[in-house]
Amino acid sequence: MTDTPIAAGRDLLAEFLKTSSAYESQKHFAEAIGCSESHLSLILSGKRSPSMRLSKRIADETGGLVPMASLVPAEDVEAAE
Numbered sequence: 296m297t298d299t300p301i302a303a304g305r306d307l308l309a310e311f312l313k314t315s316s317a318y319e320s321q322k323h324f325a326e327a328i329g330c331s332e333s334h335l336s337l338i339l340s341g342k343r344s345p346s347m348r349l350s351k352r353i354a355d356e357t358g359g360l361v362p363m364a365s366l367v368p369a370e371d372v373e374a375a376e
Contacts, residue, residue: 302341304365309339311357328352338366 318324325335330349337343345353345366354363 304361305339305341307361307365308353308357311360312339315357324356328356 312318312321312324315324318327321335321339322332325332328335328349329352334343338345338349347363347367350363350366353361353366
């Protein structure tokens with residue numbers, strides 16, 4: 296069970312990575328979004344939050360299945376618009 300919307304976004308991303316046949320590994324997805332595998336791992340574990348730019352790349356790479364707003368605080372998304 297998730298406690299916050301951001302935790303839910305991490306769960307969505309983890310589920311996408313488990314079920315997507317487009318990427319052979321977490322490393323390949325990390326390369327596709329322009330970050331290191333270790334940084335992606337920190338995001339998935341909740342130890343780091345993605346930047347707005349990285350959140351946008353994740354949303355784009357997942358075809359919107361992991362929305363940008365699910366990875367960063369809503370007030371950050373609203374401020375960027």
